[in-house]
Amino acid sequence: MVSQDDTFVEASRGIDDDRRAELTLGALVCLVVLLLLGMVAFVLREAWPSFAHNGLAWFGPGGSVDNQIQAIFTSGDLREAAQYTFHAWPIVWSTILTTTGAVVIAFVSALFVAVFIVEFAPDWLKRVLEPVVRLLASVPSVIYGLVGVLVVVPFIGNHLVTQGEKASVTPVIQLSGYSLLAAVLILTVTIAPIMIAIFAEGLRSVPRGWIEGSLALGVNRWRTYWKIAVRTARPALVAGTVLAVARALGEAVMLSMVSGSVGFAPNPADGLIFLFEPSRGLAATIIRNTEELSSPPMKHTLYAIAAVLLFSSAMLSLIGWAAKRPMKRYLVAGGSP
Amino acid sequence: MSAVGAPASPGAVRRSESSSSWRLSDRIGLGFAWLLGLLFCAVAVSIVIYLLIQGVRYVRPSLLVTSPSAGYTQSETGGFLDPMIGTLIVALLAMAIAMPVGIATAVWLSEFARPAGLARVAESTVEMLAGTPSIVLALFGTIIFESPALGFLSQTSGGIVFGRSFFAAGAMLSLVALPLVVSTVREGLQAIPTHVREASYAVGKSKIATTRRVLLPAARPSVITGAMLGVGRVIGDTAIIVVLLGATLNLEGVGGVPLLGTLRGTGSTLTSYIYDNAPTGDYNQPNKAYAAAFVLLVIVLALNAGVDVFARRAKELRWG
Numbered sequence: 092m093v094s095q096d097d098t099f100v101e102a103s104r105g106i107d108d109d110r111r112a113e114l115t116l117g118a119l120v121c122l123v124v125l126l127l128l129g130m131v132a133f134v135l136r137e138a139w140p141s142f143a144h145n146g147l148a149w150f151g152p153g154g155s156v157d158n159q160i161q162a163i164f165t166s167g168d169l170r171e172a173a174q175y176t177f178h179a180w181p182i183v184w185s186t187i188l189t190t191t192g193a194v195v196i197a198f199v200s201a202l203f204v205a206v207f208i209v210e211f212a213p214d215w216l217k218r219v220l221e222p223v224v225r226l227l228a229s230v231p232s233v234i235y236g237l238v239g240v241l242v243v244v245p246f247i248g249n250h251l252v253t254q255g256e257k258a259s260v261t262p263v264i265q266l267s268g269y270s271l272l273a274a275v276l277i278l279t280v281t282i283a284p285i286m287i288a289i290f291a292e293g294l295r296s297v298p299r300g301w302i303e304g305s306l307a308l309g310v311n312r313w314r315t316y317w318k319i320a321v322r323t324a325r326p327a328l329v330a331g332t333v334l335a336v337a338r339a340l341g342e343a344v345m346l347s348m349v350s351g352s353v354g355f356a357p358n359p360a361d362g363l364i365f366l367f368e369p370s371r372g373l374a375a376t377i378i379r380n381t382e383e384l385s386s387p388p389m390k391h392t393l394y395a396i397a398a399v400l401l402f403s404s405a406m407l408s409l410i411g412w413a414a415k416r417p418m419k420r421y422l423v424a425g426g427s428p
Numbered sequence: 429m430s431a432v433g434a435p436a437s438p439g440a441v442r443r444s445e446s447s448s449s450w451r452l453s454d455r456i457g458l459g460f461a462w463l464l465g466l467l468f469c470a471v472a473v474s475i476v477i478y479l480l481i482q483g484v485r486y487v488r489p490s491l492l493v494t495s496p497s498a499g500y501t502q503s504e505t506g507g508f509l510d511p512m513i514g515t516l517i518v519a520l521l522a523m524a525i526a527m528p529v530g531i532a533t534a535v536w537l538s539e540f541a542r543p544a545g546l547a548r549v550a551e552s553t554v555e556m557l558a559g560t561p562s563i564v565l566a567l568f569g570t571i572i573f574e575s576p577a578l579g580f581l582s583q584t585s586g587g588i589v590f591g592r593s594f595f596a597a598g599a600m601l602s603l604v605a606l607p608l609v610v611s612t613v614r615e616g617l618q619a620i621p622t623h624v625r626e627a628s629y630a631v632g633k634s635k636i637a638t639t640r641r642v643l644l645p646a647a648r649p650s651v652i653t654g655a656m657l658g659v660g661r662v663i664g665d666t667a668i669i670v671v672l673l674g675a676t677l678n679l680e681g682v683g684g685v686p687l688l689g690t691l692r693g694t695g696s697t698l699t700s701y702i703y704d705n706a707p708t709g710d711y712n713q714p715n716k717a718y719a720a721a722f723v724l725l726v727i728v729l730a731l732n733a734g735v736d737v738f739a740r741r742a743k744e745l746r747w748g
Contacts (some may be wrong), residue, residue: 116536120545121535123606124553130568136569159493200464207465211458216469223472226732231664233699235719238475240706242716280471287468294491311447313454313461333559341561344699348708374563374667381671384570397564404559412552 098372123317133406134398140388140393152180156354159394160380165191177392183399185370188271188357189346190339193278199330201283202321205290210316215320224291227284236345239277244268246351252337264368265273270365271352277349278342288333293327294320326415333411337404343374351378373400445607483722486715492723496677496692496701502713503541508720511701515663515727517690518673520706521598522605528657529602530609535639537610538617558607562600566671569600573672582692583630592674593682594691600668605658610655616650616742617643649742660728666699673700677711698724711745 142149161176166174188254248268257266297320305315312397321328351369354376359365371379373396447455491507498505533554574591575580580581582593620643628638644651674680674694681689696704698720704710705717 106634108637109489109635111542112639113542115544116540118447119529119532119715120536120550123529124546124550126555127553130565132595133571134564134568156590186509200468205462208462209469209676213467220469220472220597222736223476225735226729227475229664230733231666231699231724231728233664233702233723234479237702237706237714237717237721238478240708241718276453280475283468295659311450311454313447313450314460317454317457321731337561338560341563341667343561343563344670347704348703353709368502374561376668377563377567378667381570382568397567401564404561404564407747408556408559410484410551412555418615 092340093369096143115414119179131401134394134401135252137391137394138276138398140391141175141177142398145177146309149177149179150183151178152356153178156181160354160376160389163392164380164383164386164389165251167388167390174389175388175392177395179373179396179399181354182259182276182371182376182396184342184356184375185271185350185373186372188370189274189278189350189372190276190336193339194270194332195280196275197279197283197286197335200279201290201331202328204256204283205287206316206321208287209291210312210320221291224284228288232281232342232345232349235277236348239273239345239349243276247273247367256364256367260364260368264353264355265349266364266367267367267369268367269349271350271366271370274346274350274370274372277345281342281345282338285338286335288307289327289331290324293324293331293368296327297323329414333414337407340400340403340407341374343378346372347375347378350375442622445575449587456659463547479718479722479725481717482706483725486719487722488719491716491719496606496696502715505713505719507703508716509698511678511698511720512675514697515699515724517594517695518598518601518669519662521594522601523655525599525602526605526609526658529653530606530654530658531644533606534610534613534617535644538607538655539635539639540641543658554607554610557603558611560603561667562604562665563667563671565600565603566668569596569668569672572596573599582745588673588713592672592694594673594693594695597668597672600672601662601665604665604668608657609654612650612654616647619742620646620651644704647742649738652738653735653742656738659684660731660735662729663697664699664723666703669697669700670703673697677701677704684717699729723741 154176156177156179159174159201162174166172207223207298208217211401213221245268247270248266250266251272252266252270260266301319301323302315305319306312311316350371352371352375353369355368355370357365357368375391377396378394380389447458492512493509494507495510496508500658520639533550537547537550566680569589572578572591573596574589575595576589578591581590581595583590603696611685624646625638629635629640633641673696674692676698679690679695681693681695701720702724705713705720707714
């Protein structure tokens with residue numbers, strides 16, 4: 092970092108170094124930003140033919156997705172007109188169902204568990220639970236997927252689904268345990284520790300004085316915690332939820348293992364049996380078909396799916412950012428870091 | 429993060445309060461918290477114990493030192509030496525890119541950050557990267573590394589670039605680790621009070637010299653924590669590996685140069701080994717998958733313990 096030119100005096104050399112360092116670091120940061128903007132542009136460009144061909148019907152229902160994917164793939168192989176017809180509703184719906192289900196269950200339980208861990212658990216349990224939460228949050232999702240596919244899926248297939256239910260849908264779909272229920276359960280277990288860890292950190296940084304003030308007024312511990320600590324920790328609740336939703340949306344491998352690999356839209360109107368029906372989400376569809384990227388129309392279709400995921404996660408970051416903004420004053424007022 | 433720390437001391441006094449006088453809704457809430465808390469403990473304990481039991485049942489020392497091979501029964505198909513080496517290579521490659529870039533970005537964001545507009549854009553870009561599904565990064569990687577200009581990073585046959593190699597996977601995985609490194613290092617730098625910087629400027633040090641000689645050494649525990657968190661994410665990622673590392677169980681090098689050939693070639697990691705050996709994968713050997721999952725879990729556990737140690741050290745560093 093020493094300037095080669097010896098004629099510089101000490102002070103100006105320092106300033107010179109600073110300028111150079113600032114420019115170098117700035118250029119590197121610009122490069123990272125450009126790379127990511129380039130990624131967005133690339134994905135959208137590759138996705139365009141699929142969207143342009145289908146229009147809004149891309150998101151709509153119509154025909155069997157799996158047959159469409161097959162047709163799209165083979166049309167790239169044989170030198171015939173490229174096929175782009177793709178109606179992704181079943182896989183979009185599967186992603187919506189699994190994500191919503193898992194995030195709702197995980198949010199409610201993570202909130203209560205975080206409150207329990209931070210405030211109500213006995214001290215020895217607190218000390219045990221904190222590292223356990225962090226460990227569970229960092230376990231690779233493929234391990235959860237493995238447990239799901241070897242334990243949860245057979246259990247659902249053998250014990251929860253009755254023969255009558257299996258027979259009633261045989262013409263349409265097979266119920267073997269690979270199901271929406273398994274997907275939601277395992278996804279909940281995957282994202283709940285992340286939420287608990289972030290929620291608990293938020294709850295812990297609530298200024299102690301606020302809680303003691305409320306307690307001193309004779310408000311009981313539960314009400315104090317629920318009305319003051321949980322509300323003050325709202326930015327952490329938003330941040331944790333956003334991160335968990337992003338994880339759930341992008342979860343490809345684990346969901347492709349437990350949700351069954353059928354482009355089928357489970358319909359809640361059919362009664363509780365929809366929980367036992369298989370489906371396949373957006374990210375899982377990509378990973379199931381990566382071997383077929385060599386076919387140009389297939390490639391564009393997969394990139395279109397990726398573009399939908401990218402758009403959703405960008406919107407999610409935006410929501411998280413917008414929701415955190417007006418809440419900053421709470422933290423400043425509290426004087427916590 | 430928290431300035432208050434765990435609320436320990438006043439607990440004993442408050443715990444004597446009986447909840448029998450509370451309103452019903454409060455009692456239900458408290459009961460619910462206890463119920464879910466204990467349920468969480470039960471789930472956590474059962475997952476950990478289940479994996480431990482399966483691991484102890486199926487892990488054999490020989491599995492760790494033999495390569496996967498083709499066979500009809502699970503006793504013939506070898507161990508997972510290659511996937512373990514693959515995990516190591518991928519982690520090293522990804523961190524070799526993510527650490528310098530991440531530290532540089534964090535330093536720029538925390539120390540320079542001019543012009544302010546660029547700083548805001550960079551910040552939100554890194555935040556967006558943290559939320560980007562890794563499967564999207566993987567697909568993006570296939571475009572980049574299939575371009576003829578980058579053909580030297582993977583194998584080429586008849587002018588068509590295969591685009592799947594350790595280089596490709598490592599480069600894309602570095603993007604997974606980058607946001608973690610940036611945010612952890614940045615937090616560490618910002619925790620250093622201004623007067624430390626001012627003391628260094630006062631003795632005539634330039635800004636960059638201060639950063640290199642004073643700030644980064646002081647933030648070393650954060651840097652190490654960031655690296656470990658990054659490695660944890662990198663070795664746990666499956667989507668990028670499945671898409672960008674090719675689908676071979678063994679390390680298959682390209683060309684004659686030993687190390688470079690391996691890096692240009694395809695292989696597998698522990699995560700993709702588990703994925704392939706699950707009943708839904710191509711090979712379906714659950715026992716091997718359990719054993720590999722156990723090994724992966726032990727690695728993650730060790731990393732976690734390391735993060736704990738260094739995060740505590742970062743907190744102990746008090747600036748009077």
